[in-house]
Amino acid sequence: MTRLNLRGFEIHKGFLSPERQRALVQVLRPVLQAAPLFSPDVPGGGQMSVRMTAAGGYGWFSDKSGYRYIDAHPSGRAWPAIPAEVLGIWETLSGSDRAPECCLFNYYGEGAKMGLHQDKDEADFSYPVVSISLGDDGLLRIGGTSRREKTESIWLNSGDVVVMGGEARLAYHGVDRIRFKSSRLLPKGGRVNLTLRVVT
DNA sequence: AAGTAACC
DNA sequence: CAGG
Numbered sequence: 001m002t003r004l005n006l007r008g009f010e011i012h013k014g015f016l017s018p019e020r021q022r023a024l025v026q027v028l029r030p031v032l033q034a035a036p037l038f039s040p041d042v043p044g045g046g047q048m049s050v051r052m053t054a055a056g057g058y059g060w061f062s063d064k065s066g067y068r069y070i071d072a073h074p075s076g077r078a079w080p081a082i083p084a085e086v087l088g089i090w091e092t093l094s095g096s097d098r099a100p101e102c103c104l105f106n107y108y109g110e111g112a113k114m115g116l117h118q119d120k121d122e123a124d125f126s127y128p129v130v131s132i133s134l135g136d137d138g139l140l141r142i143g144g145t146s147r148r149e150k151t152e153s154i155w156l157n158s159g160d161v162v163v164m165g166g167e168a169r170l171a172y173h174g175v176d177r178i179r180f181k182s183s184r185l186l187p188k189g190g191r192v193n194l195t196l197r198v199v200t
Numbered sequence: 201a202a203g204t205a206a207c208c
Numbered sequence: 209c210a211g212g
Contacts, residue, residue, distance in 0.1 A: 046203025060202090067201060117202040151212080174202075176211095208212090 008168030128165030
């Protein structure tokens with residue numbers, strides 16, 4: 001376990017043991033059953049290559065009209081509860097007095113990526129975003145609070161946890177690519193990223 | 201606008 | 209051609 005700081009991003013390499021990673025995969029199965037993955041449309045046309053769902057009171061959503069949090073899966077069913085094992089990671093690393101209201105579940109299949117963006121659909125940026133990587137390696141790109149600022153990249157591996165707080169809370173970030181089937185955690189391959197947020 | 205593509 |  002080593003901790004790195006890259007432009008305010010607190011990166012806990014190897015935070016989750018392989019056993020803890022496997023336990024997380026197990027508790028996430030019923031979440032996916034209750035709330036199947038979908039690929040949101042984005043304003044201006046186009047569709048994300050990442051497939052996503054969520055747990056908690058709110059899930060992030062996007063369509064032609066914009067980005068927002070919604071209180072139920074697009075199917076109309078309530079989002080499932082955030083598993084206790086996930087809440088425990090937030091409690092250890094967030095330094096927050098509030099529980100997360102959203103556990104966004106992003107699945108990167110072969111070739112999936114996510115463009116540079118800010119997490120700014122939440123009401124209070126004083127709470128950090130905690131990001132958990134499981135499965136295949138992903139290349140995280142980190143910038144500043146303006147699109148013009150230089151960026152730098154770091155490979156995230158299964159079990160790494162990143163805390164985006166303080167100056168990093170509104171920093172641009174994205175995932176340029178994954179190394180498909182670089183990990184054996186997920187039998188079908190791919191990368192799962194969980195992000196915990198206080199929304200309201 | 202978390203999309204793509206053009207362009208440098 | 210890869211990266212920004």
